[in-house]
Amino acid sequence: MAYSDKVIDHYSNPRNVGSLDKSKKNVGTGLVGAPECGDVMRLQIEVDETTNTITDAKFKTFGCGSAIASSSLATEWLKGKTVDEALAIDNMEIVEELALPPVKIHCSVLAEDAIKSAINDYRVKNGLPALEEAKSHH
Amino acid sequence: MLKLPIYLDNNATTPLDPRVLEAMMPYLTEVFGNAASRNHPFGWAAEEAVDYARDQIAALINCDAKEIIFTSGATESDNLGIKGVFEMYSQKGNHIITATTEHKAVLDTCKHIEKLGGRVTYLPVNSEGLISLEDLEAAMTPQTILVTIMYGNNETGTIQPIREIAAIAHKHGALFMTDGTQAVGKIPVDVVADGIDLMAFTAHKMYGPKGVGALYVRRKNPRVKVTAQMDGGGHERGMRSGTLNVPGIVGLGKACELARLEMAADTARLSAMRDRLERELLTLEESYVNGSREHRLPHVTNISFKYVEGEGLMMGVKDLAVSSGSACTSASLEPSYVLKALGLSDDLAHSSLRFGLSRFTTDEQIDYAINHVKEAVTKLREMSPLWEMFKEGIDLSKIEWAEH
Numbered sequence: 001m002a003y004s005d006k007v008i009d010h011y012s013n014p015r016n017v018g019s020l021d022k023s024k025k026n027v028g029t030g031l032v033g034a035p036e037c038g039d040v041m042r043l044q045i046e047v048d049e050t051t052n053t054i055t056d057a058k059f060k061t062f063g064c065g066s067a068i069a070s071s072s073l074a075t076e077w078l079k080g081k082t083v084d085e086a087l088a089i090d091n092m093e094i095v096e097e098l099a100l101p102p103v104k105i106h107c108s109v110l111a112e113d114a115i116k117s118a119i120n121d122y123r124v125k126n127g128l129p130a131l132e133e134a135k136s137h138h
Numbered sequence: 139m140l141k142l143p144i145y146l147d148n149n150a151t152t153p154l155d156p157r158v159l160e161a162m163m164p165y166l167t168e169v170f171g172n173a174a175s176r177n178h179p180f181g182w183a184a185e186e187a188v189d190y191a192r193d194q195i196a197a198l199i200n201c202d203a204k205e206i207i208f209t210s211g212a213t214e215s216d217n218l219g220i221k222g223v224f225e226m227y228s229q230k231g232n233h234i235i236t237a238t239t240e241h242k243a244v245l246d247t248c249k250h251i252e253k254l255g256g257r258v259t260y261l262p263v264n265s266e267g268l269i270s271l272e273d274l275e276a277a278m279t280p281q282t283i284l285v286t287i288m289y290g291n292n293e294t295g296t297i298q299p300i301r302e303i304a305a306i307a308h309k310h311g312a313l314f315m316t317d318g319t320q321a322v323g324k325i326p327v328d329v330v331a332d333g334i335d336l337m338a339f340t341a342h343k344m345y346g347p348k349g350v351g352a353l354y355v356r357r358k359n360p361r362v363k364v365t366a367q368m369d370g371g372g373h374e375r376g377m378r379s380g381t382l383n384v385p386g387i388v389g390l391g392k393a394c395e396l397a398r399l400e401m402a403a404d405t406a407r408l409s410a411m412r413d414r415l416e417r418e419l420l421t422l423e424e425s426y427v428n429g430s431r432e433h434r435l436p437h438v439t440n441i442s443f444k445y446v447e448g449e450g451l452m453m454g455v456k457d458l459a460v461s462s463g464s465a466c467t468s469a470s471l472e473p474s475y476v477l478k479a480l481g482l483s484d485d486l487a488h489s490s491l492r493f494g495l496s497r498f499t500t501d502e503q504i505d506y507a508i509n510h511v512k513e514a515v516t517k518l519r520e521m522s523p524l525w526e527m528f529k530e531g532i533d534l535s536k537i538e539w540a541e542h
Contacts, residue, residue: 003453011453017521034539035524036484038447038473042523060523064449068521 003065004099010069015076018058020044028122030114039063039107041071043114045078045086047122054078054086059114066104070094070111078115083122087131089115142457144503148343148494149292149320149438150461154389155345155497161392162347165385173382174373184384191391198394199318199337199354200328207353207374208387212319213243215338215353218378219315220247222364223284223336224256227313231281235312237261237269238479239296240288243338244317248286257281265481266430267296274303278310285314289321289337293463293476293492294429295438297321304333313362319343323397324435325405329354335362341386345497346393350386353378400497408495409436411504415493416441418508422515424528428463428477428490437495440477442486445525446518448473451491454514458507463490485524 003011020027026047033039040063046056057075061068073094078086094100094108120131145153165187173188175181192203209215224234236248238260248258259277261269269287278285285307290297300316307314315336321327322337323344329337340351355377356362363377370379397404416439419425424444440463443451448462463474463482473487482490491511495504519525527534 038488040523062522062524063447065453
């Protein structure tokens with residue numbers, strides 16, 4: 001299968017690979033996917049609690065090039081967004097940006113799930129109610 | 139100067155040996171006759187070339203030239219052998235025994251047989267990819283007409299105990315067929331000593347052209363017959379109609395001759411190269427060879443690199459043409475059924491690469507491949523959450539994964 005230039009770029013030069021200190025109260029961690037499905041994404045956000053803005057985002061992904069690119073792109077988009085803006089990221093925006101073929105749409109879904117899961121973790125840690133739809137894609 | 143990408147997917151297909159092409163050339167141009175034309179020199183020349191090829195093939199597998207039925211390739215040969223025996227021996231019984239790690243050309247043909255009312259037993263394999271002779275013995279019934287077990291596996295290179303299997307089949311009055319696609323031309327295959335009654339093989343896995351293969355069908359002790367699966371002019375002793383692919387057949391013949399003459403040297407060189415590749419890659423932590431290392435084709439290794447995903451790994455080793463046990467191209471993300479049959483977990487099956495070396499593989503290419511794979515695996519592991527968890531001592535099997 002031919003990958004788009006953007007997928008290849010993110011795969012070859014992934015942005016924001018790494019870990020944030022998950023014990024910190026203002027860090028939210030999302031771990032989605034399963035090894036036996038061939039995709040696991042861990043996406044973390046660090047939130048400035050006064051402005052509700054995401055100041056840092058990191059990822060680690062086990063998966064194909066499209067999965068790595070989707071999570072790399074997600075971390076790029078998350079930085080500087082408010083938590084509410086981040087919640088509005090739709091998987092189809094990732095599909096369009098990376099020109100993912102139909103068989104790779106699940107990679108973008110997983111990235112959206114990872115974002116929501118990380119935000120949810122942040123909310124729960126900070127005494128906010130859990131998101132209704134955090135697990136809705138599964 | 140090393141040319142990239144490096145082709146290490148020779149279990150999928152091999153390049154044409156220039157000497158094979160040279161042998162074929164006249165039959166693509168001036169010697170164009172139909173081998174079935176008995177009335178003029180054009181036909182005679184074609185027939186002579188086909189007969190010569192039969193002799194070259196027969197010499198490689200130790201059979202009689204008349205026992206070779208030319209086909210379009212191993213898939214057709216597998217179909218013809220299995221369906222042909224099922225039809226021809228329907229009076230005797232309707233039971234066929236095969237294994238779960240066979241090629242789809244065998245498995246899907248067996249599924250077809252089941253739809254026709256046949257009964258098929260699919261033997262499991264152990265962690266090395268070998269069937270159990272006790273299982274086979276226990277599966278044999280008076281209705282068993284055919285045991286079909288591949289010689290060497292296409293994904294792992296595992297070689298089955300062919301002689302022992304043949305002996306069990308014969309003891310119970312069944313025929314023994316083998317899919318010799320990966321083995322013929324690579325290791326010594328002797329249909330007499332091995333007790334093979336039918337064998338499928340193809341040219342393009344042994345440096346011959348695509349689109350031509352053969353089915354060996356034993357002519358005595360016992361005389362085996364298969365019902366033709368294609369109706370027409372009654373070519374190939376009535377078992378396979380259709381104008382013979384003369385240039386292809388000449389190519390198959392030449393490929394077999396070269397294999398016979400060069401097998402020992404090729405095997406020594408390729409197994410040394412394969413072993414070096416394997417030894418180097420196993421220096422990476424958490425990497426495992428899939429299939430038997432003892433009973434294995436000399437030019438194949440299949441290695442799982444735990445905590446990296448196969449398709450991502452394939453992308454990382456873009457300078458190599460190899461195969462992965464991951465089939466992440468469909469929504470189902472089915473990993474290799476062969477590796478799963480060996481008992482590999484889905485994630486380990488997803489994380490595998492298959493290397494198939496050829497007569498044309500060089501030490502320089504292997505050096506490059508070793509470094510390239512090591513770099514890719516290391517980079518992807520640094521990016522892998524599973525690797526990080528493993529390093530932290532977290533038991534991944536205890537995590538409740540949100541499957542999607």
